[in-house]
Amino acid sequence: MSRLTRLPSVAYAVFIYSFLYVPIAILVAYSFNDSKLNAVWKGFTFAWYAKLWTNTSILEAAKISLTVGFFSTVISTMLGTLVAVGMYRYRFRGKGMIDAMLYVPLVMSEIVMGIALLAFFSMIKVPLGMGTLLIAHITFSIPFVVVVINARLKGFDQSIEEASKDLGANEWQTFRLITFPLLGPAIAASAMLAFTISIDDVIVSFFVAGPDSTTLPLQIFSMVRHGVTPEINALSTLMLIVTLTFVVFAQKLQTRKR
Amino acid sequence: MSVPMVELKNVAKRFKDFVAAENINISVESGEFLTLLGPSGCGKTTTLRMIAGFEQPTEGEVWVNGQMVNHVEPYKRDVNTVFQSYALFPHMSVFNNIAYGLRMKKVPKSEIKERVEKILKLVQLEKFSSRKPHQLSGGQKQRVAIARALVNNPKVLLLDEPLGALDLKLRKQMQVELKHLQQELQITFVYVTHDQEEALTMSDRIIIMNDGMIEQIGSPTEIYERPKTRFIADFIGETNLFEGAVTRMDDQFVYVNCASQEIKVHREFTSDLSDQVSIAVRPEKMKILPAPDEELTAIRGILREKIYVGSVTKLIFEFPNGQHVTVNETEGHRGMSKIGDQLYIGWHPKDSVILRA
Structure with missing residues (x-):
């Protein structure tokens, strides 16, 4: 490529990446700003991070987010793995349809899902709280788990399991020694993905959380109504780091050499 | 006459609206090299899988070494399989792949080491025992797959187009090696292939299958010189x-x-x-x-x-x-x-x- 044509394409790339990352960079930068305002830079400080540790409502929300995140991850990973393995191994009538229906929640508008779950819970008269929050998070995490495990199973040679049985291993030994280790990275990756989306979720949680089960994103959301403070910047930065870590690990696990 | 090593009596396998194999009567003698030969979709692999235990016959009986095995799980049968795709365990070293069957049978550690090393020597892979399958060439993977099955001293070795993925030269070389191995170890081989030349080169007897049925059973010479049907005359050579x-x-x-x-x-x-x-x-x-x-x-x-x-x-x-x-x-x-x-x-x-x- 000549220099003349390279210049616009470089400029274009810079523009796109700036668009994506400059706002985030500003947010991170201002979380270290020694000023109550997001407008001017007054110096570097960790004060806002320290202040987070003394804010009981934020700590409480963090605890709820982590608890819900942990349990919804464990449960949705288990359920999703079983679904994916079952879909891979068995053939039955209407499989295509049922398989496709698994992925609908992935593209369905979150607000619709939130309202639907809310209507459902009030119909069966379950009071909103940690329980409903957990169920909702499990619900929207399962499709993600299935997608990740499925991708791994697609490249999985079925005769590997047969070879194991042929060599004297029973069903359980085959699962423990062959299938599980081979699916392991995908299971871990899907768990990390499930945790990330649970920790990040605002909209569905907004509908199904009770007054005593405010998650971290919901807490941030309500704090923002009174203006974006450096404290929120600090909290958002922390969340960003947690999410990024998990996503990077999940990616690494999925692309790891077999 | 001695008891056949493998016997299929009036075996049929039907899937919903598709007949994979019908009227299969086969008797394999101990130490024999028997080949199931036919075009793809003729039912030869299904027949092999019924001997291995991966498929249940819809009708008829499968006998291995004097025992009716229709309802015996694959992991309890005295047969081992070499798969077309090799089906090596990708997360295990060559040594652990080969030792897998012996470990399942709770063979003592020292004996496992001894037997794996012996078989590695037999297939000339001593230097590769710590490699992972993805670090091996096609021919080497093939040898590991054979070694992994043979180390268990099976009564019968089932081979499902084991050389199909190799290039012509390597395939010819492996054909000879496999035949020598079989003669040396005196193990009964049931071999599936669609390659007529391979079948003629290696087998003691050939079974020609077409459309789920047996067309002819005979020695390579009989099959080649006295084909019984037009299909065989056309298919072989x-x-x-x-x-x-x-x-x-x-x-x-x-x-x-x-x-x-x-x-x-x-x-x-x-x-x-x-x-x-x-x-x-x-x-x-x-x-x-x-x-x-x-x-x-x-x-x-x-x-x-x-x-x-x-x-x-x-x-x-x-x-x-x-x-x-x-x-x-x-x-x-x-x-x-x-x-x-x-x-x-x-x-x-x-x-x-x-x-x-």
Whole structure:
């Protein structure tokens, strides 16, 4: 490529990446700003991070987010793995349809899902709280788990399991020694993905959380109504780091050499 | 007579609306190299999988070493399988792949080490025991797959197109190695392939399958020289087929009218005697004659084409009825005929067979 044509394409790339990352960079930068305002830079400080540790409502929300995140991850990973393995191994009538229906929640508008779950819970008269929050998070995490495990199973040679049985291993030994280790990275990756989306979720949680089960994103959301403070910047930065870590690990696990 | 190592009695396998195998009666002797040969979809792999235990027969009985195994799980059968895709465990080293079966059988550690090392030596992979499957070449993976099955001292080794993924040269080399291995270890081999040359090279007996049925069981020579059906004559090697009508027969010969000439075929080489029949003759059994011959069957044809394929030159002749035949040019005749020549093509009646048209 000549220099003349390279210049616009470089400029274009810079523009796109700036668009994506400059706002985030500003947010991170201002979380270290020694000023109550997001407008001017007054110096570097960790004060806002320290202040987070003394804010009981934020700590409480963090605890709820982590608890819900942990349990919804464990449960949705288990359920999703079983679904994916079952879909891979068995053939039955209407499989295509049922398989496709698994992925609908992935593209369905979150607000619709939130309202639907809310209507459902009030119909069966379950009071909103940690329980409903957990169920909702499990619900929207399962499709993600299935997608990740499925991708791994697609490249999985079925005769590997047969070879194991042929060599004297029973069903359980085959699962423990062959299938599980081979699916392991995908299971871990899907768990990390499930945790990330649970920790990040605002909209569905907004509908199904009770007054005593405010998650971290919901807490941030309500704090923002009174203006974006450096404290929120600090909290958002922390969340960003947690999410990024998990996503990077999940990616690494999925692309790891077999 | 001793008990057969593997026996299939009236076995059939049907999937919903599809018959994969029907009327399968096979008896494999101990130490025999038996090949199931046929085009893809003929039911040979399904048959093998029923012996291994991965498929349950819809009908009939499967016996291994004097025991009916219809309801015995694959992991409790005295057979081991070499899979077409090798099916090596990707997360285990070569050593652990091979040791897997022995560990499942709770063989003592020291014995496992000894047996794995011995078999690694046998397949010439001593230096690769700590490698992972993805660090091996196709031929090496193949050897690991064979070693992993053989280390268990199975009564029967089942091989499902084990050489299918290798290139021609390596395949030929492995064919010889496998055959030697089988003779050395005296293990019964049931081998599935669609490669007729492979089957002829390696087997003690061949079973030809087509459309889920057995077409013929016989030694490689019988299969090649006395095919029982048109399908086999066509599938195994090259063959010239002429159609004709049976005109008469005597004690020794059957006479068939073909290309307005009478062709005689030995009666014993006749598997069907309806009015309309096919006669099959291998190209290498035909030769160009200077004149009609008492002993031989001869038909006059016009040389239409010469095809050089390296080891031989193939001559394509046209008979008066428009039928084309292929004749391999013999050493003595090399370069003597040219396109358009009218020549006699002859063969001995014992080199032809009559088949259903």
